[in-house]
Amino acid sequence: MHLMMILTALAVAWWLRSTWIGPEGNWNLRWRRSLFLFLFPPLLLFMTAIAVLCMGPQGKMGGMYTGWGSYLLALIYLGFFSILCIKHAIQGWQSVESARNCPLVNFGQRQIRLLNTGALFAGQIGFWHPELVVSQGLFQTLSSEHLESVLAHEQGHYHYRDTFWFFWLGWVRSCTAWLPNTDSLWEELLVLRELRADGYAASQVDPLLLAESLLLVVSSTPVLSEICCAALGSPGADRLEQRIEALLAPPEPISAAQLPSWHSFLLAFLPLVTVIFHT
Known part of the structure; x- marks a missing residue:
């Protein structure tokens, strides 16, 4: 029965x-939808594994005997999550x-x-209280107006605590790299x-100043680990194109990111309910 729970959770997540x-x-619709699809599947798998561990390898559930196979599978899965964390x-x-x-x-x-370094770099690095790191090359290359726009962008990352939240999202990414x-x-x-940081x-x-700074910085930003780092010049041509278009277009209201409806995420905790049916 436990194995059926695990296979069902895997099928739903996939x-x-x-x-x-x-x-x-x-922006808001994209954020809510992508965050739900990114977080709900691993949360469902995580809750299913916890439920199996709580019920243990012995006993019955729904009239069917349980065994060590599914219990060990859940234990290995949670251990894998912990090691990656x-x-x-x-x-x-x-x-x-x-x-x-x-x-x-x-x-x-x-x-x-x-x-x-002579490379153009500015980014917040840290966890809940990140520090602003700016390269000497950025000071030497950008005008005071362009530099101020870069620092305003980084202040946006600090305001939304992006380094903290994306540390955990990055962990989820590494745990579910095998999912489509x-x-x-x-x-x-x-x-x-x-x-969101650009909007802030x-x-x-001036959005035009920020767009010009973005073009300058992205072209020479060193490739750094994105763990605990939120930098203006995050690499990626598609990201750059979308950001420039957004800065040149009429401003779109962007609020602080909200999780999708909590009712949707509560469904991921349903496997825990099965514990009461285990005898």
């Missing part, structure tokens, strides 16, 4: 991920430590980490994250 057909609608945390900590090795300098009313459309949904979430910056600076 089917949901397969329904992704690409970005549609406005530890690995992800170590990589994130290494990013944070590399940022903290950069000297701390004052820039106006801000404190920033100065990265000793995982990378496509991840790229969509990254685009929407950048569009565009409310404070």
